[in-house]
Amino acid sequence: MTEHRPLSTISRALLQRIPDLVDVASFRRPLQVVQIGGAGRRGGRVHFAVVDPSARPLLFARLARDPRDSNVLIEEERLLRQLAAHPALQPHLAALVGIVEIDGQPLLLERAAPGEMMGRHLWMAALSRRLPADVAETLPILVALGSATRRPLSPSDFDAQLLEPLRQCCRTLGGDSGRFDAIAASLQQQLGAEPFAVLVHGDANPNNLLVEASSRRAWLIDWETAAPGLPLHDLMYFLSRYAYLGGVVPWGSKAARVRAFHGENHWAAVAARQAVRRYCEALSLPAATVLPLFQLHLLAKAALKWRTSGAERKTTRTWFELYRHFAAHPPVLWRDFAAPGEVATTPQP
Amino acid sequence: MKLSPTLTDPLASIALHCPDCRVALHRVDDGLHCPQCRQLYPPRLGVPSFSDPGYYYGTLPRDRVGELIHLAGERRLDAIEAVLQDRRGAKVFLKSFDESFADGCLLLPLTPTSTVLDLGCGFGAISLPLARRCGRVVAVDATLDRVAFLARRAEAEGLDNVVALHADGLRLPLAEGQFDCVIINGVLEWVGEWDQQSDPRTVQLGLLRRVRQLLRPGGVLYLAIENRYAAELLYRRKDHNKLYFTSFLPRRAADWLTRKRKDKPYRTYTYSQSDYVRLLHEAGYPNLEFHCPWPRYQDPNAIVRAGDEAAFDFFRRRILARRQPFDAAVFALLQRLGLHWWMAPAYLILAERE
Numbered sequence: 001m002t003e004h005r006p007l008s009t010i011s012r013a014l015l016q017r018i019p020d021l022v023d024v025a026s027f028r029r030p031l032q033v034v035q036i037g038g039a040g041r042r043g044g045r046v047h048f049a050v051v052d053p054s055a056r057p058l059l060f061a062r063l064a065r066d067p068r069d070s071n072v073l074i075e076e077e078r079l080l081r082q083l084a085a086h087p088a089l090q091p092h093l094a095a096l097v098g099i100v101e102i103d104g105q106p107l108l109l110e111r112a113a114p115g116e117m118m119g120r121h122l123w124m125a126a127l128s129r130r131l132p133a134d135v136a137e138t139l140p141i142l143v144a145l146g147s148a149t150r151r152p153l154s155p156s157d158f159d160a161q162l163l164e165p166l167r168q169c170c171r172t173l174g175g176d177s178g179r180f181d182a183i184a185a186s187l188q189q190q191l192g193a194e195p196f197a198v199l200v201h202g203d204a205n206p207n208n209l210l211v212e213a214s215s216r217r218a219w220l221i222d223w224e225t226a227a228p229g230l231p232l233h234d235l236m237y238f239l240s241r242y243a244y245l246g247g248v249v250p251w252g253s254k255a256a257r258v259r260a261f262h263g264e265n266h267w268a269a270v271a272a273r274q275a276v277r278r279y280c281e282a283l284s285l286p287a288a289t290v291l292p293l294f295q296l297h298l299l300a301k302a303a304l305k306w307r308t309s310g311a312e313r314k315t316t317r318t319w320f321e322l323y324r325h326f327a328a329h330p331p332v333l334w335r336d337f338a339a340p341g342e343v344a345t346t347p348q349p
Numbered sequence: 350m351k352l353s354p355t356l357t358d359p360l361a362s363i364a365l366h367c368p369d370c371r372v373a374l375h376r377v378d379d380g381l382h383c384p385q386c387r388q389l390y391p392p393r394l395g396v397p398s399f400s401d402p403g404y405y406y407g408t409l410p411r412d413r414v415g416e417l418i419h420l421a422g423e424r425r426l427d428a429i430e431a432v433l434q435d436r437r438g439a440k441v442f443l444k445s446f447d448e449s450f451a452d453g454c455l456l457l458p459l460t461p462t463s464t465v466l467d468l469g470c471g472f473g474a475i476s477l478p479l480a481r482r483c484g485r486v487v488a489v490d491a492t493l494d495r496v497a498f499l500a501r502r503a504e505a506e507g508l509d510n511v512v513a514l515h516a517d518g519l520r521l522p523l524a525e526g527q528f529d530c531v532i533i534n535g536v537l538e539w540v541g542e543w544d545q546q547s548d549p550r551t552v553q554l555g556l557l558r559r560v561r562q563l564l565r566p567g568g569v570l571y572l573a574i575e576n577r578y579a580a581e582l583l584y585r586r587k588d589h590n591k592l593y594f595t596s597f598l599p600r601r602a603a604d605w606l607t608r609k610r611k612d613k614p615y616r617t618y619t620y621s622q623s624d625y626v627r628l629l630h631e632a633g634y635p636n637l638e639f640h641c642p643w644p645r646y647q648d649p650n651a652i653v654r655a656g657d658e659a660a661f662d663f664f665r666r667r668i669l670a671r672r673q674p675f676d677a678a679v680f681a682l683l684q685r686l687g688l689h690w691w692m693a694p695a696y697l698i699l700a701e702r703e
Contacts, residue, residue, distance in 0.1 A: 007638045007699040008456035032660040035652040037449045055662035065448050066481050310427035
């Protein structure tokens with residue numbers, strides 16, 4: 001084919017702008033761009049990876065499919081700058097370049113973290129074996145996030161800001177609000193006069209964690225859904241991904257999901273309990289809050305899906321059904337959490 | 350029945366011609382009127398209609414689409430998924446709500462004032478995401494139900510810059526030189542079926558030449574289409590006639606086999622990369638750019654510009670290997686042989702009118 005003026009716009013413009021934004025002296029050139037589609041839903045993002053001649057990713061740029069969502073990227077940039085100011089969190093964040101405007105559309109540009117996705121190992125046979133090592137790498141990040149962003153609230157603000165949205169979601173999706181009130185009351189009672197909120201990443205799943213094999217350093221990426229929320233949410237969600245997501249257990253079979261994680265799976269269960277115990281110690285969270293926080297994290301996930309995808313979407317329903325199930329049948333794993341813990345038998349990675 | 354009120358204003362901003370006489374149409378109370386041939390084009394289901402309303406193409410039964418048009422008219426888009434859950438033939442429809450369908454269009458040079466034509470728009474998988482990024486989208490389809498649904502969906506989503514037209518791709522009621530961009534996504538391969546009298550390539554060439562007239566000078570055609578020699582056609586995917594391997598055969602052999610097995614001629618022509626270059630040069634598009642979408646052009650996980658080897662390496666090792674390890678192994682071999690661009694599943698072609 002003959003050489004010609006390039007027609008595709010965003011990747012070309014991105015390549016032209018990079019030398020102004022980043023010190024490219026250390027990069028091997030020429031650079032090339034791959035467009036990677038993110039989640040397909042409305043309001044999703046498209047990613048652009050900038051790679052060097054040895055196919056190593058150097059930068060990632062993110063663009064909102066719907067230009068009306070662009071302010072979300074701008075807010076995320078502001079948040080990332082704030083988080084990077086915390087010395088405990090900064091090593092776990094990808095280095096931010098900033099917002100680049102191309103054809104009037106903002107792109108969020110970050111340097112690529114050198115690690116590999118933790119979630120690449122999530123297949124059935126490796127699952128319970130992976131959990132202790134994976135949670136050991138993730139826990140310090142979540143503890144640092146919780147400690148750095150912990151914000152005390154008065155009991156009435158706690159109810160209005162954190163519990164009321166969940167109550168509304170529960171009411172709209174048709175839950176038993178009596179049961180919700182009991183869970184919320186038990187949480188408030190255990191937290192006492194000093195309830196607090198933390199910044200919740202919102203999607204701390206193994207695909208958003210990058211780990212460098214040589215140094216065992218980990219990075220948490222994709223902070224788009226970050227918002228103030230209940231403590232322990234991110235850790236519970238991370239653990240939940242090993243229980244019932246990623247196609248590991250079929251969505252339809254509730255009994256299998258429950259068995260896989262909340263009963264007989266010893267390796268995973270011991271590591272999960274130990275991680276939760278450490279998190280509680282670090283944030284001085286009473287052990288008796290673990291069960292209500294576990295139940296509410298499922299509802300919080302349903303509420304997030306409800307806000308972004310609507311009440312009738314499958315993802316919303318699935319999370320809500322999980323909440324309903326575990327609100328009625330508190331799992332053994334978290335029910336007796338206040339009891340003395342088991343001996344630490346987790347193998348070191 | 351009158352044109353629905355939300356359609357009237359955007360409709361005024363595009364130039365409509367009589368598909369037969371190519372004379373500007375007049376708006377009258379009961380539709381659009383050609384002053385030369387005296388033909389009246391009344392709106393159907395609230396959409397300007399220039400084609401046979403009896404024609405239907407789709408995997409969902411027609412009465413079910415009627416139900417969906419009703420739901421969209423009542424702005425109950427989120428109820429649609431629940432209604433269609435596990436229904437036969439619903440997958441294609443539900444996928445049209447997946448915005449990644451339009452990811453390829455991010456390659457296009459669009460501005461908030463661009464006017465775009467989506468030829469073969471279906472239920473609006475591309476037209477609607479595009480409408481959020483550009484000035485005006487004209488969505489054309491030959492199946493009335495699809496366009497009617499699209500018009501109501503656009504209304505329900507608050508997009509007032511979408512013009513839905515029911516028209517046949519070979520008889521487009523549009524004036525020349527008014528589009529910055531024309532989208533032909535998964536349509537060109539079917540064009541041969543529309544005119545059974547001529548050779549399929551001639552019909553395809555005719556459409557491409559007609560589209561070239563619709564484009565402004567410097568306008569870009571976005572063509573998304575399968576590759577005739579896609580590697581996956583050897584081990585996984587069937588050709589458009591629902592038979593294996595036929596695209597690899599010479600056309601006459603493919604035609605003989607299709608007549609024998611499917612009782613119809615082979616008219617769904619796809620081409621190799623170099624044949625697309627030849628076809629598009631012949632149709633008057635001198636400046637071309639090829640991109641390869643994986644795994645399909647409909648909802649690409651990744652799009653790599655043809656010829657970018659480092660980008661392809663990154664994609665194969667980091668993305669394909671994780672999602673489709675077998676395909677990654679096949680393409681590792683093909684890359685070693687230098688055949689990976691030639692055997693990519695499909696192409697997104699940007700073709701500029703000089």
